[in-house]
Amino acid sequence: MWFLLSFVPDWFINYFVHIIFSVGVTGIIVGAFLSKVPFVNQYGVLIKIVSNILFVVGLFLEGGLQTELAWREKVADLQKKIEIAQQQSKETNAKIEQKVVEKVKNIKDNVNANRQTIENNRASINAECKLSDTAWLLYNSASQNALARSTNSSTGTSK
Amino acid sequence: MPWPEAPIVLLEPASNLKPLPEDKKTLTDLIENANENFGTYYQIKNKYEAWQEWYNSQKKIYESVK
Numbered sequence: 338m339w340f341l342l343s344f345v346p347d348w349f350i351n352y353f354v355h356i357i358f359s360v361g362v363t364g365i366i367v368g369a370f371l372s373k374v375p376f377v378n379q380y381g382v383l384i385k386i387v388s389n390i391l392f393v394v395g396l397f398l399e400g401g402l403q404t405e406l407a408w409r410e411k412v413a414d415l416q417k418k419i420e421i422a423q424q425q426s427k428e429t430n431a432k433i434e435q436k437v438v439e440k441v442k443n444i445k446d447n448v449n450a451n452r453q454t455i456e457n458n459r460a461s462i463n464a465e466c467k468l469s470d471t472a473w474l475l476y477n478s479a480s481q482n483a484l485a486r487s488t489n490s491s492t493g494t495s496k
Numbered sequence: 497m498p499w500p501e502a503p504i505v506l507l508e509p510a511s512n513l514k515p516l517p518e519d520k521k522t523l524t525d526l527i528e529n530a531n532e533n534f535g536t537y538y539q540i541k542n543k544y545e546a547w548q549e550w551y552n553s554q555k556k557i558y559e560s561v562k
Contacts, residue, residue, distance in 0.1 A: 415561070418560070418561045422557045422558065422560065422561045423497075423500075426500045426554060426557050429550070429553045429554070429557070430500075430501065430503045430550070433503050433550050433553075434503035437505045437542060437546045438505060440542045441505075441539050444535050444539050444542065445539075447535070448534075451531045452528060455524055455527050456524075458524075459524045462522075462523050462527065463522045463523055463524050466523045467521065467522060467523065468522065468523060468525075468526055472526075473521050473526075477515040480514070480515055480516075480529075480533055481513065
């Protein structure tokens with residue numbers, strides 16, 4: 338039942354509870370006064386009974402209201418913090434993404450520059466050495482994290 | 497608090513190292529292949545470090561909400 342209160346605006350609950358409590362307190366005072374006045378003292382007793390009920394109900398609701406408002410404040414505070422955190426998270430992601438993209442670009446640039454240098458020196462590099470089948474096999478096994486098959490066919494030459 | 501989204505670049509699959517084709521057995525082929533594979537390694541290392549940075553920063557943000 339109490340969860341239904343979350344759909345009611347704060348100001349309405351505030352007024353409603355304060356009015357019940359105020360009517361209860363006023364009624365007790367008025368009832369006490371009227372019960373001493375002759376001719377109307379029978380109304381005073383009735384007012385006192387009703388006012389006492391309103392006072393007790395009002396007091397209970399005042400307590401509930403303060404708790405409800407305290408929780409609402411906490412929820413609002415937490416929601417604000419979550420919104421800020423989500424924003425920070427997005428900004429951090431954007432920064433990380435930008436950093437990664439820039440670094441990858443630099444890495445690719447360096448790879449391309451090295452490729453160009455290798456291409457320019459192709460003749461001189463290859464004049465010095467040629468890979469044997471074993472070397473080729475071992476190299477591929479290492480790069481693929483596989484075990485090299487046993488081979489002794491060193492057909493390649495190296496100067 | 498909803499689970500934070502990771503940057504899209506970090507969700508891309510890591511590429512494999514390329515083997516040396518059978519018809520390429522010169523030293524330059526080897527160096528070219530190594531050059532390319534080293535590039536791949538550095539890209540993956542870069543993303544790995546970015547994941548660490550992402551985790552640490554998201555953890556800090558999450559803890560600030562409590």
